[in-house]
Amino acid sequence: MKNTIVRRLLPLIGLLAFLALWEAVPRLGLAQRALLPTPSDLPAAFLRELSSGIWLTAVGNSLFHYALGLLVGAGLGIGLGIVTGMSRVAEGLLAWVSRVLRPMPGLAWVPFAILWFGVSEAGAVFIISVGVFWIVYFATFGAIRSVDRDLIEVAQAFGFSSAGERLIKVMLPAATPGILVGLRTALGQAWMSVVAAELFGVPGLGSRMMQASSLLATDIVVVYMLTMAALYGLMDAFFMFSQGRLLRWRPS
Amino acid sequence: MSDVKTASAAVIDIRGLNLSFEQDGRKTDVLRRLDLSIRHGEFVAIVGASGVGKSTLLRVLMGLVSPSAGSVKVNPDPSAERPMALVFQDSRLLPWRSVISNVAFGLEKSSMTRMQRRERAKEALTVVGLADLANRWPWQLSGGQRQRVSLARALAVRPAILLMDEPFSALDVSTREGLQDELIRIWRQTDRTILFVTHDIDEAVYLADRVVALGGKPGEVRAMRSVDVERPRQRGSAALDDLAEEVKADIFGGQARSGDNWVI
Numbered sequence: 001m002k003n004t005i006v007r008r009l010l011p012l013i014g015l016l017a018f019l020a021l022w023e024a025v026p027r028l029g030l031a032q033r034a035l036l037p038t039p040s041d042l043p044a045a046f047l048r049e050l051s052s053g054i055w056l057t058a059v060g061n062s063l064f065h066y067a068l069g070l071l072v073g074a075g076l077g078i079g080l081g082i083v084t085g086m087s088r089v090a091e092g093l094l095a096w097v098s099r100v101l102r103p104m105p106g107l108a109w110v111p112f113a114i115l116w117f118g119v120s121e122a123g124a125v126f127i128i129s130v131g132v133f134w135i136v137y138f139a140t141f142g143a144i145r146s147v148d149r150d151l152i153e154v155a156q157a158f159g160f161s162s163a164g165e166r167l168i169k170v171m172l173p174a175a176t177p178g179i180l181v182g183l184r185t186a187l188g189q190a191w192m193s194v195v196a197a198e199l200f201g202v203p204g205l206g207s208r209m210m211q212a213s214s215l216l217a218t219d220i221v222v223v224y225m226l227t228m229a230a231l232y233g234l235m236d237a238f239f240m241f242s243q244g245r246l247l248r249w250r251p252s
Numbered sequence: 253m254s255d256v257k258t259a260s261a262a263v264i265d266i267r268g269l270n271l272s273f274e275q276d277g278r279k280t281d282v283l284r285r286l287d288l289s290i291r292h293g294e295f296v297a298i299v300g301a302s303g304v305g306k307s308t309l310l311r312v313l314m315g316l317v318s319p320s321a322g323s324v325k326v327n328p329d330p331s332a333e334r335p336m337a338l339v340f341q342d343s344r345l346l347p348w349r350s351v352i353s354n355v356a357f358g359l360e361k362s363s364m365t366r367m368q369r370r371e372r373a374k375e376a377l378t379v380v381g382l383a384d385l386a387n388r389w390p391w392q393l394s395g396g397q398r399q400r401v402s403l404a405r406a407l408a409v410r411p412a413i414l415l416m417d418e419p420f421s422a423l424d425v426s427t428r429e430g431l432q433d434e435l436i437r438i439w440r441q442t443d444r445t446i447l448f449v450t451h452d453i454d455e456a457v458y459l460a461d462r463v464v465a466l467g468g469k470p471g472e473v474r475a476m477r478s479v480d481v482e483r484p485r486q487r488g489s490a491a492l493d494d495l496a497e498e499v500k501a502d503i504f505g506g507q508a509r510s511g512d513n514w515v516i
Contacts, residue, residue, distance in 0.1 A: 153344075156314075157338045158337070159361040169357075169360070170346070173346070173348045249348045249350075249389050249390075250347070251389075251392075
């Protein structure tokens with residue numbers, strides 16, 4: 001009994017110890033406070049950002065890039081993954097193309113994003129969706145390809161003979177768990193891309209961090225780092241909740 | 253007079269069916285010179301060892317596999333909504349659908365409304381005695397229950413012919429015998445034709461009006477025997493056991509092995 005309580009408290013104890021150590025390092029003079037802000041500096045910095053309205057604008061901008069990039073990348077990834085998953089011809093045609101394009105990280109597209117879209121929201125959305133696209137594409141392709149042939153035969157036996165009917169009645173529902181695994185990975189990947197995409201100047205969390213760091217306002221940088229962690233945690237929790245509803249047919 | 257009736261009421265008429273698959277440039281014959289005519293309302297069992305092409309024959313009838321030669325004619329009762337429905341060996345319920353939604357699956361091809369489909373599915377579930385489990389997920393069911401749902405899914409589309417592909421072979425003995433009796437009950441309530449594939453000779457002679465023995469490679473019809481035993485039948489009765497021995501002999505050309513509950 002006592003043991004379980006202690007075990008439950010361990011994460012909290014760890015967090016408090018971490019904060020104490022962090023607080024102590026600048027205070028003991030082991031690091032300059034301008035380079036490493038203490039946790040106790042943060043609430044005031046957060047309130048300043050909040051009351052000036054900058055925090056809300058930055059978060060709003062970033063969430064917009066994030067959502068749109070995710071939507072475009074995941075939409076295209078699921079769409080193309082279904083096509084190559086269902087058609088050997090499409091799979092063959094794209095086999096080498098995808099092998100060439102896939103290893104390029106989203107960030108490698110920054111120069112083109114700037115050339116094609118300028119320093120604009122469209123550029124940020126483009127970079128985010130490139131990263132998302134490949135993750136979701138390969139997850140969807142694999143999930144569609146591994147749908148149980150026996151279930152497809154059930155659809156045929158009951159008269160669903162066209163590719164569209166097979167897709168809607170069997171392939172898509174059967175592939176949903178696999179597609180969702182890819183989407184969840186993409187959820188995290190897209191968040192990283194948001195920062196990267198905004199670091200080169202598109203307004204949002206990333207650009208606000210760059211601004212603050214150039215003014216040595218490191219407490220503000222940390223505020224936005226924590227903001228991102230919180231937003232990501234929130235989104236992942238929301239995703240897991242929706243996934244639980246969507247896959248409630250599975251034994252838990 | 254009965255001849256006239258038989259001729260006009262053949263729901264399935266297979267003549268000279270040959271079937272072969274080509275794989276990696278090699279041709280494999282699966283079925284050879286198969287003739288089979290099934291009357292309306294008849295319960296026919298097809299027995300044979302695994303790999304003899306029994307299941308493939310059902311898929312030819314469903315139109316899922318094309319014959320290499322010969323003719324396959326299906327003349328379903330015009331009052332039936334669908335010519336055929338298939339019950340698979342391993343239930344094959346769609347795991348993401350509830351029980352009732354699985355039963356309604358085949359109806360989504362029709363023009364019925366959602367409410368009508370649900371009602372029809374509920375009816376079919378009642379026939380197989382599972383109305384209480386309508387809202388369960390497939391994984392929450394036992395093997396026997398899953399197979400009942402699979403049967404209900406096929407019954408729901410009101411087929412003229414019910415094709416069954418070793419539907420009870422994966423179940424334990426008591427569940428299997430229960431489902432066999434239930435199938436007979438359901439069959440006698442309607443005027444459906446049943447084509448039942450099994451490797452269990454005792455099951456075949458217990459259930460069917462007529463037993464078709466397939467044998468050899470490629471598979472061909474070795475013999476057909478009528479089961480002239482009144483229903484309800486007695487499992488393990490002398491009449492059925494004798495017939496089972498004869499069917500065994502048909503399949504293996506007189507080299508029947510002995511043994512009580514003998515399965516190929």
